[in-house]
Amino acid sequence: MNNLTLSEIANLIAxxxxxxxxxxxxxxxxxxxxxxxxxxxxxxxxxNNFGTFKLTKIQLNPNDRTYxxxxxxxxxxxxxxxxxxxxxxxxxxxxxxxKTLLAExxxxxLPMQTDFERDIELLEKExxxxxxxxxxxxxxxxxxxxxxxxxxxxxxxxxxxxKSCNKKKLPKWSIILGAAAVIGFFTYLLIxxxxx
Amino acid sequence: MTHEELIDKLAxxxxxxHAKATEVxxxxxxxxxxxxxxxxxISIDGVGVFExxxxxxxxxxxxxxxxxxxxxxxxxxxxxxxxxxxNRLVKGDDYE
Numbered sequence: 001m002n003n004l005t006l007s008e009i010a011n012l013i014a015x016x017x018x019x020x021x022x023x024x025x026x027x028x029x030x031x032x033x034x035x036x037x038x039x040x041x042x043x044x045x046x047x048n049n050f051g052t053f054k055l056t057k058i059q060l061n062p063n064d065r066t067y068x069x070x071x072x073x074x075x076x077x078x079x080x081x082x083x084x085x086x087x088x089x090x091x092x093x094x095x096x097x098x099k100t101l102l103a104e105x106x107x108x109x110l111p112m113q114t115d116f117e118r119d120i121e122l123l124e125k126e127x128x129x130x131x132x133x134x135x136x137x138x139x140x141x142x143x144x145x146x147x148x149x150x151x152x153x154x155x156x157x158x159x160x161x162x163k164s165c166n167k168k169k170l171p172k173w174s175i176i177l178g179a180a181a182v183i184g185f186f187t188y189l190l191i192x193x194x195x196x
Numbered sequence: 197m198t199h200e201e202l203i204d205k206l207a208x209x210x211x212x213x214h215a216k217a218t219e220v221x222x223x224x225x226x227x228x229x230x231x232x233x234x235x236x237x238i239s240i241d242g243v244g245v246f247e248x249x250x251x252x253x254x255x256x257x258x259x260x261x262x263x264x265x266x267x268x269x270x271x272x273x274x275x276x277x278x279x280x281x282x283n284r285l286v287k288g289d290d291y292e
Contacts, residue, residue: 086273
């Protein structure tokens with residue numbers, strides 16, 4: 001998936017409405033500044049044909065599999081509800097399909113999920129994206145470390161990353177010991193063969 | 197805050213007229229929508245990431261009636277807020 005940054009978006013806007021890059025960059029910065037200010041006073045912001053930003057309270061549940069991940073986002077989270085115009089645009093390739101009732105006896109090789117399981121899967125997807133975002137923003141991470149914020153934060157885990165992160169490196173002494181055992185074994189075999 | 201109020205505030209802060217702010221905001225929405233339709237991620241430092249996620253085709257089970265539904269694939273636009281944004285909102289740091 002390609003990635004666009006704020007300055008690239010500003011350039012695209014500038015080319016579309018014939019304003020300077022500086023002006024469009026200032027516009028985008030001001031827009032997100034206003035969004036931030038409104039969210040900080042718990043006010044939602046609606047942008048026509050795009051969506052609505054609002055602050056939602058997260059229900060923290062210690063039994064939830066994603067509980068540890070949610071801790072780092074505090075108990076409030078910024079949510080975005082896409083406008084029907086945007087939803088229809090992105091879902092255009094599948095717009096002609098509809099949810100259909102399956103008759104008894106029809107078995108399809110597809111995963112079966114309740115709505116609750118679907119929600120859990122979506123949450124996990126979001127967490128995966130968040131952890132990837134953290135990998136990208138190394139500079140921001142460095143700032144966080146400087147501010148000692150990360151000390152109080154639980155590291156993000158996900159299916160793909162968790163495995164590699166949890167791998168423990170073998171200590172040097174065990175490698176040396178292993179190599180010595182192998183050499184010893186072959187030496188024993190050589191001595192054994194020569195004595196025969 | 198409504199769309200109109202947002203435009204008024206933008207126009208006031210940038211010292212632009214209402215029409216110019218409306219035009220630029222509309223073109224920004226168009227640009228961002230075009231990028232999302234083309235499955236291009238938009239990442240804004242300190243704010244978050246706008247992107248599309250595909251929900252695969254699956255069978256949905258109604259827990260009460262036990263009826264099974266074939267749910268078609270669906271592409272949705274999502275926003276993943278940056279951890280810095282949440283920290284700023286909770287801790288009250290200034291927007292940079």
